[in-house]
Structures are given as structure tokens and as C-alpha cells.
Amino acid sequence: MSKFKLHDHILVPKHILLSDEEAEEVLKTLGVSKEQLPKIRADDPVAKEIGAKPGQIVKIIRESPTAGKSIAYRLVI
Amino acid sequence: MSEEKVEGEIEENASGENMDYDKIFEEFPLPMTVKEEIKNELVKINASEDVARKVVKKCYEVYLRNLMEPGEAAGIVAAQSIGEPGTQMTMRTFHYAGVAEIDVTLGLPRLIEILDVRKNPSTPMMTIRLTEEYAQDRSKAREVANRIEATYVLDIADIATDIRRMRILVSPDEKAMERKGLTLEDLKKKIEKGLKNVEVEESDGKIVVQVTEPSYKVLMDTLDKLKKLVLAGIKEIRRVIIRKEEGEYVLYTEGSNLKKVMKVKGVDASRTITNNIYEIYEVLGIEAARNAIIQEAINTLEEQGLEVNVRHIMLVADVMTADGELRQIGRHGVAGEKQSILARAAFEMTVNNLLDAAVRGDVDKLKGITENIIVGQPIKLGTGDVELVLKMGKL
Structure with a gap:
């Protein structure tokens, strides 16, 4: 059996690590600074799985009961 | 339209x-x-x-x-929308055989548990789904259940102490052993591994545990240890119930240990959940915890016949998970971390908060809502959040 990935779990939404350019773009469209985003810890199991480092931004595609899909961002700390 | x-x-x-x-x-x-x-x-x-x-x-x-307008008090609307139906919930800890004879805390006590992020909820419970191979066959499902359910020596055998010869006699019940899929050999090995300072021997279908040191206290300690020895399964899982649901066998457990259960052979880790939100946070991360809070809260309210829009609960879940770790709603979490002294004092432990702030010489900048209401100033909400600025040149 291949190793279980946390991303396969029904409760875990998709996490995508953004590149620096993408992160810049996101902050610009949202009009906020990095620190104003919600956080995710670098030792969060899913953050570890995608190899996120503090200071980077993670894009999260949530399955939302109201909007179908909603996109959220979290700053890795 | x-x-x-x-x-x-x-x-x-x-x-x-x-x-x-x-x-x-x-x-x-x-x-x-x-x-x-x-x-x-x-x-x-x-x-x-x-x-x-x-x-x-x-x-x-x-x-x-x-859309919600800028400056609208979304949090207060959410608080009221959850709070009002909350008054109609059963206050009593109401144990209800929801799923197959397993006790689950429901109603207000459960809702409080969720919002307080209790590390040990009063009735932890897991819903375990199985991989295709195991989900269709009852005996195969039983096999997985045996691997999960904690089995103690007393479950499969009688224990008797022989004080005169300083030894403990374990006489296994064959039927119980067979049901649990254990052999005498397994039992002997487990006991040997789990106990110290003893000699374990097999004789006549029984297992003799001989204490090496001739002391009554040691004998009694060994007996206690033997009773607590987990022979198979996961310590936290006290009971497993197998039910058929939508064409597949599903395991429900009393007690919860997500991390270990996910590794058990035959368990479909991706569809296995627990009602212990803190465990989900530790094993699956903050986003999964957010989803779990929303689901658990909605289920608790719905079970009581109350309808609360998910958006309110989503807002609460967002606040609880915004820092990357689970924060409870209350004085050790969201409310206790407010920067304003007056806002904290208005919530709980008024004297303590004011006294501590006075000792430290803290300053309240009066930026939030609560503190401005206390001092009687306009609050920054709705139209109060807007300021007029005159551009000199435009006059």
C-alpha cells in the first residue's frame, strides 16, 4: 500500500504552496500585508507535507457549502 | 426578479x-x-x-x-444567531443512543465542548470506514475491529491469585480467545513482554505467572499491571460496533485515537473521522480542524432540531483557527487575547484583569467596540466606522 497522504482525507482541503511572485500578486489584489492573513503553523501536518517554510503563503481551496469552492490564504509561521 | x-x-x-x-x-x-x-x-x-x-x-x-456591507457587525450577528437557538437546547448532559448503542454527548454540553476545544471530550467517538476489501464482508470487518478494540486479559481469561505459592493463574476462555483471534501462544508472549520480574510458564492450557521476588506487594502490583495489560488493539478504543450502512460495513468506536487507527490495516484512512476536534487538529492540520468544527457544530444543532445558517458557524470556525492553532471561544482563547483591558474585564474575571493591568501599567488605546461603549464614545461599526475628510483645495 502506498503511503497515505493527508491530502486524501475528506476533511483536508487542497493546500497549494504559492511562489514568491504569486504571493506578491495575491497580496496586491487583496490589498493586505502578509501579517494580516490568517496563519498556518510550519509544523502543521499538512504544511509539512507540502514543505511550506515560514514566510510563505499557502493557498487553500475549500469545499464550501455556500459558495461551492472558496479560496483562502494562510501565512506560514 | x-x-x-x-x-x-x-x-x-x-x-x-x-x-x-x-x-x-x-x-x-x-x-x-x-x-x-x-x-x-x-x-x-x-x-x-x-x-x-x-x-x-x-x-x-x-x-x-x-453582500455583507463593510462595517457591519458580522460577529455580533453570528453570536446572536447561534446564541438564541442555544437557549432552546437541552441543558442536561443528554446521552442518547444515536448510533448503535454508543453514548454521545449532545445538546448544549456538546456545543460548549466544541467551542471550548476540549482536549478530552466526554464521549470521544470515531467513525471508521474500511477499504474495499474489508468493507463488504462481516467477518473481515470483525477482523479489523479486533485489531482496533482494546482487549484486556480479563476479557478473554479468568485471573486467580495463589498467594501461598506467590503466583497468578490465568485461565483463558477458549471461545472468547477465538472470537478475538488470539492464541495461547500470543497471550503468553504478550504477558511476558508486558510484565517485569516474572517468569511466565504454560501448563495445562493455563498460564502461570510466577513472581520472582517473594513479596506480597510485588504480587499485587503485578496483578494490577496484568489487569491493565492491553493484549490487542488500541488502548483508547474501549468498544467497537459494526454496522452496515449504505452497502458497506462501518465501525463505530467508543474512545478515539485517530493517529493509530489510521495506520491499522483494512482501515480507509481517508474516510475515517473522530469527534475529537483537537485530535483532528494534531493529526490532519488546522484546515481539517476548521471543517470538523463546522460539521460538529451543525450536526449538534441540527440534531436538536435547530436551524442555524452555516455562515455564522463558519465565521466562528474562522476566528477559532485564524492563528494557525485552535483557540477556544472564551477567556483562555479569543476573548482573553483581546488587547484592550476594558474589553477583557467586561468579559470575565473583571477584578483580576483590571488589577493585573494596573500592576503592569497597561494603556488602553480605546480602539475596539466594547471599550468605547464602556467609556461612552461612538463605536467604530457601521456608519460609525466612516470619517469625513475635507480636501482643502476642493472647496
Whole structure:
């Protein structure tokens, strides 16, 4: 059996690590600074799985009961 | 709303065969579900590009009108929307055999548990789904259940102490052993491994545990240890119940240990959940915890016949998980971390908060809502959040 990935779990939404350019773009469209985003810890199991480092931004595609899909961002700390 | 008006125009230029409506939506950032709904309608009436654009534009206007306005007290609306139905919930810890004879805390006590992020909820419970191979066959499901359910020596054998010869006699019940899928050999090995300072021997279908040190205390300690020895399964899982649901066997457990259960052979880790939110946070991360909070809270309210819009609960879950770790709603979490002294003092432990602040010489900048209400100033909410600035040149 291949190793279980946390991303396969029904409760875990998709996490995508953004590149620096993408992160810049996101902050610009949202009009906020990095620190104003919600956080995710670098030792969060899913953050570890995608190899996120503090200071980077993670894009999260949530399955939302109201909007179908909603996109959220979290700053890795 | 504006559908009738639009419909009149369709007849004039109904030429929208195989139109790609997605392009129109690019200009209007609507949520996915709304987008899909409009698209389906457009396809149904076979709208031309012109009509489609008009429809989408109108819908977008309505959508914008219905959005929460800047400065609206979303948190207070959420608090009231959850709080009012909360008054109608059963106050008593109400144990109800919800799923197959397993006790689950329900009602207000459960809701409080969720919002307080208790590390050890009073009735932890897991829903374990199995991999294809195991989900269809009852005996195979039983096999997995045996691997999960904690089995103690007393479950499969009688224990007797022989004080005169300083030894403990374990006489296994064959039927119970067979049901648990254990052999005498397994039992002997487990006991040997789990106990110190003893000699374990097999004789006549029984297991003799001889204490090496001739002391009554050691004998009694060994007996206690033997009773607590887990022979198979996971310590935290006290009971497993197998039920058939939607064509597959599902295991329900009393007690919870997500991390270990996910590794058990035959368990479909991706569809296995627990009602212990803190455990989900530790094993699956903050986003999974957020989903779990929403689901658990909604289920608890719904079970009581109360209808609360998910949006309110989503807001609460967002606040609880915003810092990357689970924070409870209360004085050790969200409310206790407010920067304003007056706001904290207004919530709980007034004297302590004021005293500590005085000792430290803290300053309240009066930036929040609560503290401004206390001192009697206009609050920064709604229209109060707007300030007029005069541009000198424009006069």
C-alpha cells in the first residue's frame, strides 16, 4: 500500500504552496500585508507535507457549502 | 426578479447554440454555486451572448447588493444567531443512543465542548470506514475491529491469585480467545513482554505467572499491571460496533485515537473521522480542524432540531483557527487575547484583569467596540466606522 497522504482525507482541503511572485500578486489584489492573513503553523501536518517554510503563503481551496469552492490564504509561521 | 424582462428579448435573438458562457463569467467574479446555477438556466433557455451578458450582469448587481456591507457587525450577528437557538437546547448532559448503542454527548454540553476545544471530550467517538476489501464482508470487518478494540486479559481469561505459592493463574476462555483471534501462544508472549520480574510458564492450557521476588506487594502490583495489560488493539478504543450502512460495513468506536487507527490495516484512512476536534487538529492540520468544527457544530444543532445558517458557524470556525492553532471561544482563547483591558474585564474575571493591568501599567488605546461603549464614545461599526475628510483645495 502506498503511503497515505493527508491530502486524501475528506476533511483536508487542497493546500497549494504559492511562489514568491504569486504571493506578491495575491497580496496586491487583496490589498493586505502578509501579517494580516490568517496563519498556518510550519509544523502543521499538512504544511509539512507540502514543505511550506515560514514566510510563505499557502493557498487553500475549500469545499464550501455556500459558495461551492472558496479560496483562502494562510501565512506560514 | 428580472427574468421576465429578459425572457422577452430571447425570442428576438435566440441564437445561442453551443455558446461558451464561461467567458462572460470571467468579468463577473460570482461564487461557483451561483455561477453554475445561472449557467444551467442560460443553457436551458439557450441564450445568446447578448442576453447572457445582460442576465449575468443583472445577477451580479443583485449579488453585490446582497453582500455583507463593510462595517457591519458580522460577529455580533453570528453570536446572536447561534446564541438564541442555544437557549432552546437541552441543558442536561443528554446521552442518547444515536448510533448503535454508543453514548454521545449532545445538546448544549456538546456545543460548549466544541467551542471550548476540549482536549478530552466526554464521549470521544470515531467513525471508521474500511477499504474495499474489508468493507463488504462481516467477518473481515470483525477482523479489523479486533485489531482496533482494546482487549484486556480479563476479557478473554479468568485471573486467580495463589498467594501461598506467590503466583497468578490465568485461565483463558477458549471461545472468547477465538472470537478475538488470539492464541495461547500470543497471550503468553504478550504477558511476558508486558510484565517485569516474572517468569511466565504454560501448563495445562493455563498460564502461570510466577513472581520472582517473594513479596506480597510485588504480587499485587503485578496483578494490577496484568489487569491493565492491553493484549490487542488500541488502548483508547474501549468498544467497537459494526454496522452496515449504505452497502458497506462501518465501525463505530467508543474512545478515539485517530493517529493509530489510521495506520491499522483494512482501515480507509481517508474516510475515517473522530469527534475529537483537537485530535483532528494534531493529526490532519488546522484546515481539517476548521471543517470538523463546522460539521460538529451543525450536526449538534441540527440534531436538536435547530436551524442555524452555516455562515455564522463558519465565521466562528474562522476566528477559532485564524492563528494557525485552535483557540477556544472564551477567556483562555479569543476573548482573553483581546488587547484592550476594558474589553477583557467586561468579559470575565473583571477584578483580576483590571488589577493585573494596573500592576503592569497597561494603556488602553480605546480602539475596539466594547471599550468605547464602556467609556461612552461612538463605536467604530457601521456608519460609525466612516470619517469625513475635507480636501482643502476642493472647496
